[in-house]
Amino acid sequence: MSLGENIKKLRIYRGLKQSELADMANISRISVGNYERDERNPSADITTRIAKALGVNIDDLIWSNADDIIDELSNSLVQYNVNENINMRTSKIHSIFEAQLSLLGYKLDTVPYLEAYYITDNEGNKIQFNLGEIEKLEEENLSYLKYKFDELLKKHKQENKMSKK
Numbered sequence: 001m002s003l004g005e006n007i008k009k010l011r012i013y014r015g016l017k018q019s020e021l022a023d024m025a026n027i028s029r030i031s032v033g034n035y036e037r038d039e040r041n042p043s044a045d046i047t048t049r050i051a052k053a054l055g056v057n058i059d060d061l062i063w064s065n066a067d068d069i070i071d072e073l074s075n076s077l078v079q080y081n082v083n084e085n086i087n088m089r090t091s092k093i094h095s096i097f098e099a100q101l102s103l104l105g106y107k108l109d110t111v112p113y114l115e116a117y118y119i120t121d122n123e124g125n126k127i128q129f130n131l132g133e134i135e136k137l138e139e140e141n142l143s144y145l146k147y148k149f150d151e152l153l154k155k156h157k158q159e160n161k162m163s164k165k
Contacts, residue, residue: 003038003062005038007036007054010061027046056069093138094134094138097138105122106120
């Protein structure tokens with residue numbers, strides 16, 4: 001695949017018009033069209049700006065097949081979304097756990113670079129936990145909460161059935 005074909009395919013994949021790519025790379029729309037049709041070759045500087053605007057490595061833009069680049073970008077986006085969802089869930093669970101500890105009179109302190117956690121009771125006693133121990137406590141807490149909530153829902157459903165009879 002030629003450089004021009006790569007530029008065009010990646011521009012379309014990114015959902016950009018020629019004029020938008022031109023603005024992002026600080027070149028004219030006519031130049032983008034000329035490059036995409038392989039009527040002209042961009043200078044090294046312009047190729048670098050186009051690659052940056054398209055969010056790809058300059059070597060990939062020049063030497064790779066755009067379809068392969070798009071596949072790689074799509075896979076990394078899917079992986080990013082999966083990781084982001086996991087991180088958001090973990091963060092929410094952690095916040096809930098921290099709030100529950102606070103209601104019980106405990107304080108959770110974190111030392112991120114050591115992956116260490118300290119739980120301080122209302123008498124000032126500190127107990128150190130590692131990341132795995134905290135994650136296990138959080139998951140067990142969440143499981144117990146779900147179990148109790150399901151029990152409560154079941155009880156309410158039974159009461160509603162009884163009241164309808």
